[in-house]
Amino acid sequence: MRRTTSVLTATMFAAAMGVVAAGPASASAAPAWGHRHHHAVKTSPYVALGDSYSSAAGVQPSVVGSPPVCSRSTLNYAHDIAAVTKPTSFTDVTCSGAKTSDFYSSQSAGVAPQLDAVTNKTRLVTMTIGGNDEDVFVDSFFGCAAISSTDITGNPCQKKYGSTFTDEIVNQTYPHLVAALRAVHEKAxxxxxxxxxxxxxxxxxxxxxxxxxxxxxxxxxxxxHHEENVLNSVVRRAAWKTGSRFIDMAPSSTGHDACQPESKRWIEPAVGPVNAFPVHPNAVGEAAMARQTLLQLCIRAHAGR
Known part of the structure; x- marks a missing residue:
């Protein structure tokens, strides 16, 4: 599952220069962004925000000196992006378990609000955020695993929760995302x-x-699967609403889910994960997230420094 930094850098460089071999990862190369940004992307100073999908929770090696609670990896997609673009300033404040509220307040002792890292000099900000809001991710994926043995072939979780989680995503997570993205734009x-x-x-x-x-x-x-689609659609809407850019991972990640064999999956399973937290991206998945970010933002190596 693990790749060396040199291999990742080479892969990301190839993607940024537009020479990635055709295949699933290139299926969503068309940009999808808000209406305010149609200019060349400057990549420095670069600040990485977000949750465990941004920090690459459980993927070794960890960033030396980062708070252990954040489980921040040197192989997360922000580090992969930085390896290609080589910004003169790169700050990674991603943290496992982060919610949009942790942009404004301390997530735990020794972890500053993520927005503290963003300044009016910042030129690139990336993040994955929203899945932990309202505890939807934990309550649904892990909660459903806890009750699945009652009816393996049926749908006990759907029967218990109905539209609870998607309603929370649409009615609560969406405005939280809009507020968080606007706060980032205000600071940068x-x-x-x-x-x-x-x-x-x-x-x-x-x-x-x-x-x-x-x-x-x-x-x-x-x-x-539908719940995750709803979450991603809400993330897309929030990006459009705030003039941010949405990086669509759905097309390229199809067929790389946690049910796939180790050689093919980007997400590690709940049981027997390899070099990642359960139900989280591995190093290959993080590299794919970096690749899609570079492709969909049309960023070339060393661009806009």
Whole structure:
């Protein structure tokens, strides 16, 4: 699962220069962004914000000196982007478990509000955020795993929760995202602000073959897949509303979910994860998130320094 920094840098450089081989990862290369930004992207100073999908939680090696609670990896997608663009200033304040509220207040002792890292000199900001708001991610994916044994082939989680999680995403997470993105723009009015969507965690349909690694009832798999689609659509809407750029991970990550074999997956399963937290991106997944960010922002190596 792990790649060396040199291999990652070479891969990201190839992607940035537009010579990536055709395939699933190039399927969403077309930009998708808000209406305010159509200029060349400057990449320095660069600030990385966000949650565990941004920090690459559990992926070794960790960033030396970073708060242990943040589980910040040197192989997260922000470090991969920085390896290509080589900004003169790069600040990574990503932190596992972060919510949009942690942009404004301390997430835990020794962890400053993430917005403290953003200044009026910042020119590029990336993040993945929103999945932890309202505790939707934990309550749904891990909560459903806890009750799946009651009906492996059915949909016990859907029966229990109905539209609870998607309602929370639409009615609560969306305004939180809008407020957080606006706050970033206010602190860095000249920055390109990119919010990266969540890669596909589950396939569109459940299978008994996947159940041992991802113990989600088969009927609940499409329900959770839909929930993630709703979350990503809300992230996209918030990006459009605030003039931010949305990095769509759905097309390129299809077929790389946690049910795939180790050689193919970008997301590690709940049972037996390799070099990543359960149900989180591995180093290959983080590299794919970096690649799509570079492609969809049309950033070339060393661009806009």
């Amino acid at each position: 009015p000249h920055a390109t602000v990119a919010i990266v969507g969540y890669p596909e965690i589950l396939p569109a349909t459940g299978s008994l073959a996947c159940y041992p690694a991802m113990p989600i009832s088969l009927g609940d798999v499409p329900w959770l």
